[in-house]
Amino acid sequence: GFGLQHLFAGRCREGEYKNRDALYIQTKTGEKVVIIAGGGKANDAARIKGNSYGTVYITEVNECHQSFVQEVFDRTLASTFRQLFFDLNPKPPSHWFYRDILDYQDELLKLGENTGYNYEHFTVFDNLSIPNDRLKTTLSTYDKGSLWYQADILGKRTAATGRIYTGYT
Numbered sequence: 399g400f401g402l403q404h405l406f407a408g409r410c411r412e413g414e415y416k417n418r419d420a421l422y423i424q425t426k427t428g429e430k431v432v433i434i435a436g437g438g439k440a441n442d443a444a445r446i447k448g449n450s451y452g453t454v455y456i457t458e459v460n461e462c463h464q465s466f467v468q469e470v471f472d473r474t475l476a477s478t479f480r481q482l483f484f485d486l487n488p489k490p491p492s493h494w495f496y497r498d499i500l501d502y503q504d505e506l507l508k509l510g511e512n513t514g515y516n517y518e519h520f521t522v523f524d525n526l527s528i529p530n531d532r533l534k535t536t537l538s539t540y541d542k543g544s545l546w547y548q549a550d551i552l553g554k555r556t557a558a559t560g561r562i563y564t565g566y567t
Contacts, residue, residue: 402432418445437462443469452477459484460495467495491555521553 402421403410409424419434435445437456443466451473459467474480486495506512522533540547548554 416449437466439463440465442466446470446473449473450476452479453481453483455483457485458487460486460489460493464494464498467499488549488553488555490557492557496555519553522551 402423406423411422413420413422415431415433421432421434423430423432433446433449436442438461440463442463446469451470454470454474456462456467456470471482474482489496500517503512503515503517507515522528537551540551545556549556
């Protein structure tokens with residue numbers, strides 16, 4: 399309910415750009431083109447090859463194939479104002495996106511070598527599209543001690559599957 403079409407209602411239209419699904423958005427500085435290009439499969443990287451991008455936003459980036467995300471990084475290298483925006487859902491702690499992207503950027507930040515990196519952790523409680531009363535009612539049906547709740551509701555990095563000792567806390 400809060401996607402680009404909602405945010406730019408009345409100022410955007412759907413179309414195609416170089417045979418790719420796109421959203422054309424009218425801004426104060428002119429029309430901007432947002433290319434919509436999958437990312438879940440290894441060969442989806444081919445959808446963006448040959449293009450250069452300045453700003454990229456990938457929703458649920460850790461659901462994308464690693465080769466697609468790496469291609470996104472490569473396709474933005476020539477930008478004079480490079481911006482990469484991602485949102486993601488909880489995955490096990492050793493997931494490649496945590497290990498290769500977020501954890502690495504966190505280390506650079508600790509060393510003072512990454513001033514352009516900004517990370518913010520949000521949970522379902524921060525989702526303004528869910529009214530508080532509905533959220534409270536729905537969450538009352540969850541086991542607050544379960545790994546499912548820890549991962550999907552609190553957004554903690556936990557391996558929520560494959561546990562042998564389910565009663566161990």
